[in-house]
Amino acid sequence: MKTFDLAGAMSDIAKGFALWRVWWRLGLDDLMLRYSRTRLGPFWMTVSLAIYVGGLGLVWGTIFNIDLAKFFPYMAIGLIVWQFLSGTVGEAGQAFITSNGIIQEIPLPLSLHIDRQVLRMLITLFHTVPVAIAVTLFAGVDYTAVHLLVIPALIILAINCWWVTFLLAIVGLRYRDIGQAIGTFMPFMFFFTPILWKKEMLGRLGFIADINPFTHYLEILRQPFLGNLPPAESVWTVIVMTTAGLLATLIVFARTRHRIAFWV
Amino acid sequence: MKHVDPQIRLENVGLEFPIHDVSTRPDRAEKGAVATLVGGVARRISRSYVGVSALQDVNVTLEKGARYALLGPNGAGKSTLLRVMAGIYLPTIGRATIRGKVATLFSLGAGADPNLSGYRNIWRLGYLQGMDDKQIEERIDEIIDFVELGEFLYLPNRVYSSGMMTRLAFAISTMSDPDILLIDETFGTGDANFQKKAQERVIKMIESSSILVFASHNAAILREFCTHGILLSRGKVEMIDEIDTVLDEHSTRQHNAAKK
Numbered sequence: 001m002k003t004f005d006l007a008g009a010m011s012d013i014a015k016g017f018a019l020w021r022v023w024w025r026l027g028l029d030d031l032m033l034r035y036s037r038t039r040l041g042p043f044w045m046t047v048s049l050a051i052y053v054g055g056l057g058l059v060w061g062t063i064f065n066i067d068l069a070k071f072f073p074y075m076a077i078g079l080i081v082w083q084f085l086s087g088t089v090g091e092a093g094q095a096f097i098t099s100n101g102i103i104q105e106i107p108l109p110l111s112l113h114i115d116r117q118v119l120r121m122l123i124t125l126f127h128t129v130p131v132a133i134a135v136t137l138f139a140g141v142d143y144t145a146v147h148l149l150v151i152p153a154l155i156i157l158a159i160n161c162w163w164v165t166f167l168l169a170i171v172g173l174r175y176r177d178i179g180q181a182i183g184t185f186m187p188f189m190f191f192f193t194p195i196l197w198k199k200e201m202l203g204r205l206g207f208i209a210d211i212n213p214f215t216h217y218l219e220i221l222r223q224p225f226l227g228n229l230p231p232a233e234s235v236w237t238v239i240v241m242t243t244a245g246l247l248a249t250l251i252v253f254a255r256t257r258h259r260i261a262f263w264v
Numbered sequence: 265m266k267h268v269d270p271q272i273r274l275e276n277v278g279l280e281f282p283i284h285d286v287s288t289r290p291d292r293a294e295k296g297a298v299a300t301l302v303g304g305v306a307r308r309i310s311r312s313y314v315g316v317s318a319l320q321d322v323n324v325t326l327e328k329g330a331r332y333a334l335l336g337p338n339g340a341g342k343s344t345l346l347r348v349m350a351g352i353y354l355p356t357i358g359r360a361t362i363r364g365k366v367a368t369l370f371s372l373g374a375g376a377d378p379n380l381s382g383y384r385n386i387w388r389l390g391y392l393q394g395m396d397d398k399q400i401e402e403r404i405d406e407i408i409d410f411v412e413l414g415e416f417l418y419l420p421n422r423v424y425s426s427g428m429m430t431r432l433a434f435a436i437s438t439m440s441d442p443d444i445l446l447i448d449e450t451f452g453t454g455d456a457n458f459q460k461k462a463q464e465r466v467i468k469m470i471e472s473s474s475i476l477v478f479a480s481h482n483a484a485i486l487r488e489f490c491t492h493g494i495l496l497s498r499g500k501v502e503m504i505d506e507i508d509t510v511l512d513e514h515s516t517r518q519h520n521a522a523k524k
Contacts, residue, residue, distance in 0.1 A: 008354075022391045029388060033379050105374035106392050107350045107366050176285065258354035261347075262281055 009254035016111030023112050027119035045127040053079055053131060060196065071198075073139040077222045078195035080132050084125045084157070085214055086186040091117065092165040093172025093179025100264035110260055111253075114166045121161050125154075132225055141227050149224035157221060160242055163249040170256050173263045189214060213241060270364025270443035270474045272326040272349050278357030279344060279499075281316040318344040319355070319499045326475050333486040333507055334479035335514045336496035337521070342479040345496065346370070346446045349477060364443030364474070367393060369466075371448075373433025378422040382413050382432050385421060389436035400439075407435045410461070434462055438469050445473035449480040483511050 016023070035041045053076040060075065061068040096103065099113035136143075172179030192212050199209040209215045216234035223230040318341050326332060334342045347353040347370075351362050375392045376385045386407055390400035408417060411431045416424060424432065447466075470476055470489055480486055486493070486507060493510030495503040497517075503510055 019394070021396065022394075025388055025391045029377060029380060029384070033377065036379065102375045102392065104347075104352065105370050106368060107352050108392070174284070258356065259282065261353050263284070 003258075004254050005257060006250070006254045009250060009257050012109045012253075012257060013111045016109040016115055019109065019112055020115075022108065023116040023119055026116045027123070030116070030120050031123055042123070042127050045124055046130055049080060049083065049128045050131045050134070053135065056196075069139055073135045073141060073226055074198070074222070075196060076135040077132050077225045078193075078218055080125075080128045081157075081218050081221050082190065082193065082195050082214075083128065084121065084161075085217055086190070087124065088121050088161045088164055089168065090183050090186050091121070092168030093182055095165055095169035096173045096260060096264050097179075103261055103264050110257060111166070114162065114169060117165055117169075118158070118162045121165070122158055125157075136225060136227075141225075144227055146224055146227055146229060149230070150221065153221040153224055153230070156238060156242060157217065160217065160238075160245065163242075163245040167245065167249045167252060170252055170260065173260065174256070193218060213237065216241075268363055269328045271328070271361070272324070272330075272363075272444065272475060272477075273361040274322050274324045274348065274355075274358065275360075276358035277319060277322040277348060277355040277360055278317070279319040279348060279353060280356050281318050281344075283314040283316060317499055319348065322348075322358075322501050324494065324501065324504065326477070328474045330475045330477075331489060331491045332477045333490035333493040333510065334477055334496065335481075335486070335493055335510060336502075337518070339498075340496040341499040342496055343370070343448055344499075345494075346448055346477060346479055349444070350446050362444070365394065365440070366444045366446065367438075367440050367442030367469075367473075369437055369445070369447040372430065373437060376421065376433060376436060379420050381420055382411065382417045382424070382428075383408075385432065386436050386439070390439060393440040395440055403439055407439055410465070411435045434465070438465050442469075442473050444475040445469060445477075447476070447478045447480075449482070483515070486511065 031042055035044060038044060040047060056079070057068065057072045057075060060066065061072065095114055095117040096110070099116070102108065103110070103113065168179075168182060172182070189212070192208055193214045194209045195218070199206040202208065210233070216237040219234040220230045220238050223234075322345065334345065336342055344353065346368070348355060348360055349362065350366050350368050351360070352368075354360070373389075375389055377388070380388065386404060387400060390403075395403075411417070411428075413424075413428055413432065416428060421429060421432065467489075476489065478486060478490055490507050493503075493505065493507045493514075494501060495510050495514055503513055505513075
């Protein structure tokens with residue numbers, strides 16, 4: 001009885017990437033169907049985020065009398081990245097469940113269904129990036145070479161989106177309660193992540209931001225967007241989490257690959 | 265690239281289905297219902313977990329040119345065995361080696377999306393079956409011709425009549441050129457008018473594949489396409505022999521079962 005098949009898991013992942021045509025098509029179909037018969041199509045995501053960010057900036061700025069020029073881009077970009085993070089985590093548990101009609105009928109690498117969902121999450125993110133750019137322009141952020149760090153940050157986020165989706169898809173498939181629990185947990189985490197507030201504002205309680213992994217994922221993209229270098233501890237945390245996450249995902253997949261088709 | 269002949273080799277293959285969360289499933293009220301819904305031999309392992317032993321100790325090697333019928337009463341494990349041969353289910357015991365491009369005719373139109381047009385679904389299923397742009401382009405005219413959808417080709421599938429849907433689903437499920445072709449009897453073919461055209465298409469696909477495994481109860485069809493048969497019962501291979509011998513044994517058993 002083979003319960004741990006590392007070579008099989010790795011070959012599944014490699015074959016999944018090689019079949020990019022399939023997940024590319026499926027991922028685009030998913031998005032297209034979601035916005036079919038709308039004129040704006042996926043740009044509704046851009047619009048809805050822009051309105052959300054604008055409205056929140058207005059209200060927040062008025063209530064707390066914060067210097068908007070400084071705080072607005074911080075908050076807006078925070079929201080954009082948060083939407084990506086919470087979308088990734090929130091929908092991850094459904095990745096295999098939504099593909100069940102295909103998994104049972106057509107022999108394909110299982111990782112392909114993950115790649116399909118990750119593509120959708122990334123395209124969604126890219127539709128909200130214009131809002132981030134608009135905000136930096138509006139706030140008069142100076143463009144410097146530091147802004148180039150946005151590119152590696154996006155690549156790192158994409159890699160993390162992949163393993164998080166993969167790992168939670170397996171866990172959410174087997175333990176359906178966990179899939180549901182994660183969805184309810186994300187709005188809660190929102191308040192513990194420095195988006196509508198800054199670490200300094202919490203004073204003694206600032207450590208809440210530090211021990212929250214989402215903070216660090218947020219910072220590595222948000223700070224370059226604002227023209228700052230990301231804090232070193234965030235970079236290190238993300239590097240460690242990425243490595244550990246990829247390894248954990250590989251181990252869990254090697255352990256569960258032969259069961260996934262039954263669990264869907 | 266080294267050319268390797270297609271092959272299916274199953275060595276001591278056993279497969280136990282897990283059915284989790286029995287206590288929180290909607291059908292929990294019917295005690296024991298879970299056990300009878302699926303084939304094989306079910307045993308309750310814990311309060312929330314039922315294990316269904318769907319296949320036991322299966323040893324089969326199919327080489328190039330193999331034309332096998334898969335026979336057995338309902339719940340014998342035919343569909344499960346086909347899914348193992350396809351590489352969809354990985355055995356829990358033993359080893360399954362599958363070499364070659366596999367196509368599955370299990371359920372009609374699997375993977376198609378009702379909100380996409382027929383045209384988009386042709387492309388989608390082409391990709392799902394491992395075809396590339398060139399291969400799909402080569403065959404798309406033939407498929408469009410076959411489905412006879414007219415202007416409906418560019419409308420979403422949900423507005424199709426059931427006949428149109430059957431034609432489309434059938435055409436897109438049979439568009440690739442596999443080495444190994446696996447057919448389950450559950451793969452229906454729709455109205456009588458369409459039957460002949462559909463049959464021709466399946467025959468062409470069968471003839472061009474190097475390995476065929478066909479699960480069906482229809483003796484006439486199996487005699488026509490298969491040279492050998494595998495008889496399954498409660499997850500075990502009872503007999504592997506020439507098609508006539510296996511069909512005889514199968515009908516004797518069915519007859520005996522009916523008498524009881």
